[in-house]
Amino acid sequence: MDEYTISKVWPSDSATLAKVDALLEREGIQRDANLDYTCVIQDDDMNVIATGSCFGNTLRCLAVDDRYQGEGLMNKLITHLMDVQYERGNTHLFVYTKVGSAKFFCDLGFKEIARVDGMLVFLENRANGFSSYLRGLEATKHPGTAGAVILNANPFTLGHRHLVEVAAAAVDTLHVFVVSEDASLVPFAVRKKLVCEGVADLNNVVVHDSGPYIISSATFPSYFLKDDAKVNEGHARLDITVFERIAAALGITRRFVGEEPTSQVTGIYNRVMLEELPRVGIEVTVVPRLAIDGAPVSASTVRRALQRGDLERVRALVPESTYRYFASADAAPVIERIRTAGNVAHY
Structure with a gap:
């Protein structure tokens, strides 16, 4: 196990990411489209034999090639990813894994929160987080x-x-x-x-x-x-x-x-x-949906009105307390954020 090193995979490294995808596919996992960190362990021929990723405060897309099971690679990956998360300031961590891998994470101190369709287990690294x-x-x-x-x-x-x-x-x-x-x-x-x-x-x-x-x-x-x-x-x-x-x-x-x-x-x-x-x-x-003037009221419509500075339109769509906030000086940073956001609709 000590001979293997962990490498970060940059988003532009399409060749290595293709190998990551191939390993995940063999394990019945689809790589998430939205990840903010991915790492791999490779053999001497640069084949990806283990991989793991992060998004926010979660660990995901974890896999070890069947031929290398039992060599401690998953433990090495998890330790590395947790170090990455701690460096980011994330101490409350979550992990998605297949049912068959859940015991491994429980042995590392993770606590099961939920299971989905007998295929996915969702865990956190706090024994009393969800229960609390x-x-x-x-x-x-x-x-x-x-x-x-x-x-x-x-x-x-x-x-x-x-x-x-x-x-x-x-x-x-x-x-x-x-x-x-x-x-x-x-x-x-x-x-x-x-x-x-x-x-x-x-x-x-x-x-x-x-x-x-x-x-x-x-x-x-x-x-x-x-x-x-x-x-x-x-x-x-x-x-x-x-x-x-x-x-x-x-x-x-x-x-x-x-x-x-x-x-x-x-x-x-x-x-x-x-x-x-x-x-x-x-x-x-x-x-x-509540409709006003024949159109359903939505937060997206309010954000678009805020983006163009139309407070009268905002007033027609929100409670008085919401309007008072956006008409106040306190709202200036939020309105500026909305104005510069580009597309403010929720897809």
């Missing part, structure tokens, strides 16, 4: 029926408000999860603030951070980065499988989603949700 998150949620559990809404709210619009109102009227307690991943044009701290202000008058609504467990770069990177439909669906299934455990902790039996006529990735997510959640006793309700 669930305990925090359980403290907000109330008697009676419970529902859930998950919002990115980039930013919070009258459409989001309509969805929350409809859902809150149908259950005793509505749990609203705000996507914590800071990959949107409107920062998480602002998005959560606007959600909290926008639902403050609804007494049965509880607002939560989603943490790294709901629509995050760990569970559902396709929400933030363009991927093909097959990859989107795989990520959606993982995210929904994790949500099932969250729902169990809170006694959630209904999930409410907005109708999605334009976003491909959200449309796929909603379709998978409609297939999977009823199997575990969670009813999915698709709420028709």
